[in-house]
Amino acid sequence: MAQFFRRLSSSSVTAAAAAAALLGSGAAIRSAFASHREAPVETRPSAVIPRTSLAAWAAASSGDGRPGASGGEQQAAGVSNYRERRFQDFASVEFEGVPYMTPQDFLESVTQDRPRYRKRRLVLSQSELASALYKTPSRWWASSKLFRSLGSDGIISYAEYLFLLCILAKPKAGFEIAFKMLDLAKNQRVDKREFTVLNKMMSRQPGDLQPIDIDDMTPVQDTTIMLHFFGRSGNDKLDFKEFSKFMNNLQTEVLEIEFAEFSRGLQTISESEFAQVLLRYTHLSDENQQVYLQRVKEKLVREEGIKFEDFRLFFQFLNHLEDFTMAMKMYSLAGHSISQEEFQRAVKACVGYTLAPHLVATVFLLFDKDDDGHLSYHEFLSILKDRLRGLSSRPASADTATEKFKRCVGQQMREES
Numbered sequence: 257m258a259q260f261f262r263r264l265s266s267s268s269v270t271a272a273a274a275a276a277a278l279l280g281s282g283a284a285i286r287s288a289f290a291s292h293r294e295a296p297v298e299t300r301p302s303a304v305i306p307r308t309s310l311a312a313w314a315a316a317s318s319g320d321g322r323p324g325a326s327g328g329e330q331q332a333a334g335v336s337n338y339r340e341r342r343f344q345d346f347a348s349v350e351f352e353g354v355p356y357m358t359p360q361d362f363l364e365s366v367t368q369d370r371p372r373y374r375k376r377r378l379v380l381s382q383s384e385l386a387s388a389l390y391k392t393p394s395r396w397w398a399s400s401k402l403f404r405s406l407g408s409d410g411i412i413s414y415a416e417y418l419f420l421l422c423i424l425a426k427p428k429a430g431f432e433i434a435f436k437m438l439d440l441a442k443n444q445r446v447d448k449r450e451f452t453v454l455n456k457m458m459s460r461q462p463g464d465l466q467p468i469d470i471d472d473m474t475p476v477q478d479t480t481i482m483l484h485f486f487g488r489s490g491n492d493k494l495d496f497k498e499f500s501k502f503m504n505n506l507q508t509e510v511l512e513i514e515f516a517e518f519s520r521g522l523q524t525i526s527e528s529e530f531a532q533v534l535l536r537y538t539h540l541s542d543e544n545q546q547v548y549l550q551r552v553k554e555k556l557v558r559e560e561g562i563k564f565e566d567f568r569l570f571f572q573f574l575n576h577l578e579d580f581t582m583a584m585k586m587y588s589l590a591g592h593s594i595s596q597e598e599f600q601r602a603v604k605a606c607v608g609y610t611l612a613p614h615l616v617a618t619v620f621l622l623f624d625k626d627d628d629g630h631l632s633y634h635e636f637l638s639i640l641k642d643r644l645r646g647l648s649s650r651p652a653s654a655d656t657a658t659e660k661f662k663r664c665v666g667q668q669m670r671e672e673s
Contacts, residue, residue: 339421343414346371351380351477356411359403359480365417366424367513385411392483395494398501400508402484410480415454420481423503424510425644427575431500445493448486452476511571515564524561527618528552533567534622538642552621566612574640579606584633593630596620 346365347355355377357365364371380388388409399405412420423434438446440453455476478490484502486492518529525533531552535545573580583602587594594602596617600610620629623636 339418340414343417347377347414348374348408349378349380349411351385351411354413354477356413356479357417358408359406359410359412360408362412362417362420363403363510363513366421366510367517380411389478389480389483392480394487395484395492395498395502398498398505400505400512402505403509404513406480411477412481413455413477413479415457416479416481419454420506424507425575427572428500430575431503432496435496435499445495446485446499447493448482448490451482451485451494507572507575508568511568512564515567519564524563525567526559526561527556527614527621528559530562530567530615530618531622534619534640534643536643538639540639540642548622551624552618555621556618560614562612562615562618566615569609570611570615573603573607573611574644576606577637577640577644581637584637587633593628594633595630599631 342365343357344355346361347357348361348371349356349358361371388411391406391409393402419434423430426434435446438450438453440450441447452475456474482490485494485499514533515525518525518533528549531549532545535548538545540548580602583605584594587598587602596613599616599620604610619636620631623632623639624630625632625635
């Protein structure tokens with residue numbers, strides 16, 4: 257993927273079209289908002305984006321792998337509809353008829369299967385919104401706890417949700433191409449007017465392919481992200497170093513939440529719990545996941561525990577999975593099976609470091625279906641690509657009593673067999 261980013265960055269796609277492509281198609285936002293029963297929203301026309309090479313990348317990189325969601329405009333529309341539904345499900349507040357996520361809502365949308373129960377969205381008054389936004393720190397206060405510290409104090413628009421989602425599981429090269437999309441003036445800095453192109457793209461009339469004049473744009477509602485990047489005055493400018501730091505912190509924050517769910521306040525998680533994390537958000541059934549997990553439990557000789565830093569480095573490596581896939585294909589063409597040493601060599605070639613040996617050993621236990629001490633790398637790549645898609649593509653389906661009962665009975669039968 258990094259090679260693809262580098263090729264893409266030299267293409268002749270305009271910055272405005274590139275920004276639109278990153279967001280994906282917004283063609284169904286009007287119908288999605290208008291049909292929401294709890295909180296009716298003013299309908300807005302939407303953008304139809306030309307299928308540039310960058311647009312194709314955006315659709316592919318944010319696809320969810322669902323049946324029927326593939327192929328050209330149909331895929332882009334399907335993904336867009338799905339993203340809008342998920343945003344609607346997790347957005348807990350609204351202002352002037354428009355739904356917004358809070359920072360806490362965004363974190364839950366990428367770490368939880370479904371939103372917490374609520375009767376309706378909280379409708380914010382002008383003073384309540386101003387009070388919440390006033391708590392937004394400047395970008396100089398960089399932290400991997402930013403969203404958690406803000407909690408429900410703040411708002412994130414649908415366009416910002418799409419933007420963050422598209423690059424949340426991308427390497428630094430992905431941050432670079434995203435930043436270049438926003439940098440319309442090509443001066444290595446992004447100002448507030450350029451950033452509002454995100455929102456403008458979501459409100460274009462179908463078929464309107466004219467370049468956007470950033471000097472003639474309707475003001476948009478200030479959000480937490482906008483205030484954090486550009487200050488209360490809106491006059492600050494954002495450079496790539498600051499943008500990259502923000503995204504790195506957000507990636508770390510999401511991983512810290514996922515790690516804490518299993519560590520329960522301790523410094524480590526077990527190898528079995530690490531295996532559970534790897535299989536989360538994939539399309540494997542509960543039964544199939546148990547087969548994989550049982551393989552680890554039966555073959556693991558000694559538990560050492562996995563620290564957060566080792567956990568973080570592994571998932572940072574996963575953001576380079578496309579590069580790693582290329583390295584694996586080289587072994588495949590040469591007819592080599594993959595040992596742990598060769599796995600580590602490929603990892604270092606992609607990210608410049610190696611992973612904790614006992615963590616790699618756990619990965620091999622999980623994906624060594626032939627019991628020959630070598631990685632079944634096709635299976636490994638397939639499942640972990642599935643996981644990356646699933647991080648932002650899983651439906652927020654209701655967990656009914658019947659579903660809980662079925663899982664409970666299935667688990668009990670497996671334990672007794």
